Amino acid sequence: MEDCSRTGFHDFNVASRKAEEAAWRRYEAAEWLEREVGSLGISNQPSEREFISCLRNGLVLCNAINKIHAGAVPKVVDCQMPLQTVSRDFQPLPAYQYFENVRNFLVAAEELKLPAFEASDLERDAVDKGSVSKVVDCVLALKSYQEWKRTTSENGSNRHLRSPFLMHSASRMYSRSSSAISSDACRRLDLSATSDKESSLEGDFQKPEGKIVESIIKLLVDCMGDAKENIDGNLAASLRNAQQDPIKLFSEIISTCFGDQLQTKFPDLALLLRGCTKERSTSSNSTSRASDEYTPQSFKVQCCRGCTTKCTCSQKHLFDLQEKEIMDLKALLLRTKNEFDEMKSQFQRDLNYLGSQVLEMSTAACGYYKAVKENGKLYNMVQDLRGNIRVYCRIRPSFSAESKNVIDFIGKDGSLVLLDPSKSQKDGRKVFQFNRVFGPSASQGEIYKDTRPLIRSVVDGYNVCIFAYGQTGSGKTYTMSGPSGGSSKDMGINYLALNDLFQMSNQRKDIIAYDIYVQMVEIYNEQVRDLLAEEKTDNKYPFLDWLYLVPQTC
Numbered sequence: 001m002e003d004c005s006r007t008g009f010h011d012f013n014v015a016s017r018k019a020e021e022a023a024w025r026r027y028e029a030a031e032w033l034e035r036e037v038g039s040l041g042i043s044n045q046p047s048e049r050e051f052i053s054c055l056r057n058g059l060v061l062c063n064a065i066n067k068i069h070a071g072a073v074p075k076v077v078d079c080q081m082p083l084q085t086v087s088r089d090f091q092p093l094p095a096y097q098y099f100e101n102v103r104n105f106l107v108a109a110e111e112l113k114l115p116a117f118e119a120s121d122l123e124r125d126a127v128d129k130g131s132v133s134k135v136v137d138c139v140l141a142l143k144s145y146q147e148w149k150r151t152t153s154e155n156g157s158n159r160h161l162r163s164p165f166l167m168h169s170a171s172r173m174y175s176r177s178s179s180a181i182s183s184d185a186c187r188r189l190d191l192s193a194t195s196d197k198e199s200s201l202e203g204d205f206q207k208p209e210g211k212i213v214e215s216i217i218k219l220l221v222d223c224m225g226d227a228k229e230n231i232d233g234n235l236a237a238s239l240r241n242a243q244q245d246p247i248k249l250f251s252e253i254i255s256t257c258f259g260d261q262l263q264t265k266f267p268d269l270a271l272l273l274r275g276c277t278k279e280r281s282t283s284s285n286s287t288s289r290a291s292d293e294y295t296p297q298s299f300k301v302q303c304c305r306g307c308t309t310k311c312t313c314s315q316k317h318l319f320d321l322q323e324k325e326i327m328d329l330k331a332l333l334l335r336t337k338n339e340f341d342e343m344k345s346q347f348q349r350d351l352n353y354l355g356s357q358v359l360e361m362s363t364a365a366c367g368y369y370k371a372v373k374e375n376g377k378l379y380n381m382v383q384d385l386r387g388n389i390r391v392y393c394r395i396r397p398s399f400s401a402e403s404k405n406v407i408d409f410i411g412k413d414g415s416l417v418l419l420d421p422s423k424s425q426k427d428g429r430k431v432f433q434f435n436r437v438f439g440p441s442a443s444q445g446e447i448y449k450d451t452r453p454l455i456r457s458v459v460d461g462y463n464v465c466i467f468a469y470g471q472t473g474s475g476k477t478y479t480m481s482g483p484s485g486g487s488s489k490d491m492g493i494n495y496l497a498l499n500d501l502f503q504m505s506n507q508r509k510d511i512i513a514y515d516i517y518v519q520m521v522e523i524y525n526e527q528v529r530d531l532l533a534e535e536k537t538d539n540k541y542p543f544l545d546w547l548y549l550v551p552q553t554c
C-alpha cells in the first residue's frame with residue numbers, strides 16, 4: 001500500500017513538473033512574440049487555449065518570422081484589426097484566409113528547419129490532443145534562431161560557419177536559453193551535415209549549411225577531375241543520393257586525391273577532416289540514430305561527449321546546473337514529504353484527541369439525560385406524595401354589607417374554624433381541613449405559588465386538572481382569571497399557568513416540541529358553552545358538568 005502511494009506521489013510530481021515546465025515554455029514563447037510583434041491581447045501567463053487562439057490566424061507567426069528572416073512569408077493576409085482586439089475565441093478572418101497565413105508560415109518554418117507543427121494544432125481541440133507543445137517548440141526555436149543569428153552577426157562569425165564543426169559549436173552558442181530548443185536547432189545543423197534524406201541540397205544552398213555542401217561539391221569537382229572513376233562519375237548526384245555521410249565521403253575523396261600532400265597543402269582542412277572523421281566514426285551509430293529519432297536527452301549526451309576534452313559550450317555547465325537543481329528538488333521533495341508525514345501524524349493525534357473528547361461529552365450527556373429523567377421522576381413522586389388531589393381554600397375579602405365576620409381561626413396546617421353567629425359558640429363552631437387556607441389578604445401570586453409545581457408535571461407528561469368551586473360571588477373567576485381590567489400582577493391561575501407552559505416548552509425546544517391547545521368553556525344553568533368559538537352559537541358540551549379550563553399537551 002505504502003509503495004503504491006509513493007509511486008503515485010512520484011508520478012504525480014513528475015506530471016506536475018512536466019506541466020509546470022510546459023507552462024513556463026509557453027509563457028516564454030508568448031513573451032517573446034509580444035516583444036517581436038506587439039501585444040497579443042492575452043494574459044502574461046496564457047493558458048494553452050489562449051496561446052493558440054492568438055496564433056490561429058497566422059498573422060502573429062508570419063510577422064514574427066518575417067521580422068527575423070525578412071521575406072520568409074512574402075504575402076501575409078492581414079485581418080486589418082489591431083492585435084489587441086484578438087480575443088480568445090474571436091477570429092475576424094474567414095478560415096481559408098488565416099489558413100493561408102498559417103500554411104505560408106509552416107512552409108517558411110520548414111525552410112529554416114524549425115520544428116514543425118500542423119495547422120490543425122492551432123485548432124481548439126489541439127488542447128485536448130496535447131499538441132500545443134509543438135507550436136510552443138516551433139516558436140521557441142524561432143526565438144533561438146533569432147538569438148543565434150544576432151550572436152553570429154555580432155561576433156562576425158558567419159565566415160567561420162563553413163565548417164560543420166563550427167556550425168555545431170555555433171548551434172551550441174545560440175542554444176543557451178533552452179536546452180530543448182537548442183537541441184532542435186542543433187539537430188537542424190547536424191542534419192545538414194549528415195545529409196538529411198528528405199531535404200534537397202539545392203534548396204539548402206541558400207542557407208549556411210547549404211553553402212558548406214555547395215563548397216564541398218565545388219571543391220570536389222575542382223580537385224577530382226582525374227578521380228571521377230572513384231565516385232560514380234557524378235559527384236553532386238552522389239552526394240545528393242548519398243547513403244554515405246557526405247563529410248566522410250568528402251574526406252575519403254580528398255585523401256585519395258591529395259594523399260600525403262593534403263597535410264602540407266591544406267593543413268586546416270586536414271585538421272578539420274580528421275576531427276570530423278574521428279567524431280563521426282566514434283558516434284556513427286548513435287549519431288545516425290539520433291538524427292533519425294531525435295530527443296533532447298540524446299543531444300545532451302552527444303554534445304557533452306564532444307566537449308569532454310575541451311569544453312567550449314555551455315551545455316556541460318547547463319547540465320551540471322540542471323543536475324544540481326534536480327538534487328535540490330529531490331531534497332525539497334524529501335523535506336516536503338517529511339513535513340507532510342509530520343502534519344499527517346499531528347492531524348491523526350488531534351483527531352484522536354477530538355474523538356476522545358466527543359466520546360467523553362456524549363457519555364456526560366447520556367449521564368446528564370439520565371439524571372434529568374431521574375430528577376423528573378423524583379419530582380413527580382414528591383408531587384404525588386403531597387397528594388394527588390389537593391384542595392385549597394381562599395377566603396374572599398368581605399364586602400361592607402357582610403358586617404359579621406364568621407372566620408374564627410385559620411391554621412397553618414390547613415385548618416379553618418368558622419363561627420355561625422346565629423348559634424351558640426359551642427354549636428356554631430365548625431372546623432374544616434384543607435391542604436392549605438389562604439386568607440382574604442392573599443395575593444394572586446401566593447395562590448399560584450402552590451399550584452405551579454403541577455405545571456411542570458404537565459410538561460413531564462402527567463395529567464393535571466385545576467378547577468375552582470364555590471357559591472356565586474365567592475371569587476372563582478377572580479382566582480382563575482383575575483379581575484376584569486386588572487393589571488398583569490392580578491393575573492389569575494389560568495394565565496400564569498399558560499405563561500409557564502410556554503416558557504418551559506421554549507426551554508426544552510432543543511429536546512422536544514410541544515403542541516399546546518386551549519379550550520375555554522362556560523357552564524351556566526347546566527349548559528356548557530365554548531367561549532373561544534368564533535360564532536356565538538349554542539356550542540354545547542353535555543358531557544362536561546363543571547370543567548373550567550383544561551390545558552393539554554402532546
Ligand SMILES: Nc1ncnc2c1ncn2[C@@H]1O[C@H](COP(=O)(O)OP(=O)(O)OP(=O)(O)O)[C@@H](O)[C@H]1O
Pocket residue numbers: 395396397440470471472473474475476477478479483
Ligand atoms: N380575593 C378577592 N379580592 C378582592 N375581590 C374579590 C376577591 N375575590 C372575589 N372578589 C370580588 O368578588 C366579586 C365576585 O367575585 P367573582 O365574580 O369572582 O365570583 P364568582 O364566584 O365567579 O361568581 P359567579 O359564580 O356568580 O360567577 C367580584 O366583584 C370580585 O372582584
